[in-house]
Amino acid sequence: MSQIYQKRSTTEWQSLDAGHYMHPFTDFKDQMERGSRIIVKADGPYIYTSEGQQILDGMSGLWCCNLGYGQQEIVDAVTHQLQELPFYNSFFQCAHPPSIELSAKLAEVAAPHMNNVFYTGSGSEANDTVIRMVHRYWDLLGQPERKIFISRNNAYHGSTIGGASLGGMGGMHGQFTRLPYVHHVDQPYWFGEGGDMSPEEFGLKAARSIEAKIKELGANKVAAFIAEPIQGAGGVIVPPSTYWPEVKRICDEYGILLITDEVICGFGRTGHWFGADYFNVQSDLMPFAKGVTNGYQPLGGVMVGDRVAGVLKSQGGEFAHGFTYSGHPASCAAALATIKILQRDKILEQVRDTKGAYLQQKLGALADHPIVGEVRGVGFVGAIELVGDKAKRTRFDDNSSAGAICRAACIESGLVMRAVGDTMIFAPPLTMTNAQIDEMAEKARKALDLTEQRLKK
C-alpha cells in the first residue's frame, strides 16, 4: 500500500509541526522553540522516533493501548468493517451489526446490572453524556431540582466544558467559565494530604467530605457523585481501602447516583473489566473510552445501569442527545476485536493473578531509592513519588522541577513515564512480558539516578 504522505527529515517535520499544528495541553510558544519528538512507528510495547530511538512505552500511548502495538487482528477487523460499511449513523431508527454486537458484548463483560450502553467519540463526550443523562433521569422522576454534581479536587473527567467542569484541575478551571452546578470535595490522596492520619482514617475522612457537601447543599438538590475509581491524570491515586465502601454508603443513604469514570481503569488496567469491579462497588453509570478499542479507533461511551436505563427506557420522550459518530462501525469493530483478544488470551486473569503482582513488585523495589517516597499501584497502573525527604514525605523545592527532570531522564534511558508535578506515573501495556517489565524497572532506576544527580547540581 502506498503511503499517503512523503517521508521527511526530522527537522522538516518539526518545522511543519511548529508552523501549523497546535497540540493538546501544550504551551505553543515552548513547542515552537523546542521542537516535537516525532514518533513514526510502534510494535509490542515499544515506540520508535524519527531518529531511530526505541522507547519502551510505559504509558500505553495515553493509557489506551492496553494490548500494546502491532495487534493485527484489530487492524483486520477495522479494515474489513471499513470495506463493508465505513459509516452509517444510529439516528432515525437505524443500527448496524458492529454497534449492536458490541453493546451486547459490553453488557456481557460488565457487572450484571449494567445492561445498556450509549456511545460517544471520546471520554470527554462520555462525561458530557453523563451530565445530560443524569439531568434527564431526575427530570423524568419529577425531581428537576436535583441538578448538582459532586466531584473531587484534582479529578480528571475530560476537556470539554462539561468534562473540565466535572474535573477538579485548578489549571484548567482558570482558563474557562465552569458549569455552576458542579461542586468539588476532598480527594483520597493519603501520601500528599493524609498528614499524621493512617491511610484508613484518611480514606474515611475524604469520603465523608462528600456527605458534608451533600448536607451543605441540600440532599434534594444533589443529582450524582462522580469519581475515577483510581485517579489517573491526577497522579495515580489509589484510595485507601476504607474509601469506596464509605462512598457507596453515602450515595445510597442520600439516594444520589454514583458514577465511576472508567476511562482509564476500564478494560483490564486493574485486572478486572472495570475499576468498580476491582473495588467491588456498584455504580449507576460508567463512562469509558481509551482501552475499549486498544486506542486503535476513537470510541467512548457510557455503560448505563438498570436503575437509570429502567427510567429512561420506560418513560418515553426523546433523549435529545447524541453524536454523528455515536457507535461508529469501524470503532465498534475495533472494540469487538480488542475484547475478543482480552478474553481469548486471558489478559485480565494474567494481570490479576500473576503479571500485575510482578510489575508492582519490580517497580515497588524502587522505593529504596534515595529520592523516592512511595511507590503504589494496582495491576498495571502505578505511581512513584519523588521526595526531598523520605521520612517526612516532603517534596523538593517548588522550583526544582524534579518531575520534569525525571521525565526527560526517562526518555534518555529509553522509557516513557509521565510526570504529574513530582509524581511519576506508569500504565504500561498489559501484554508486557516479565523480561520487558524487568527492562522497565531497570530503565526507571537509571532515570531516578540521573534525576538525583541533576537535582544535586
Ligand code: PMP
Ligand atoms: N476521564 C478520565 C478518567 C480520563 O483519564 C480521560 C482522559 N485522560 C477522560 C475522561 C477524557 O477522555 P478523552 O481524552 O478521550 O476525551
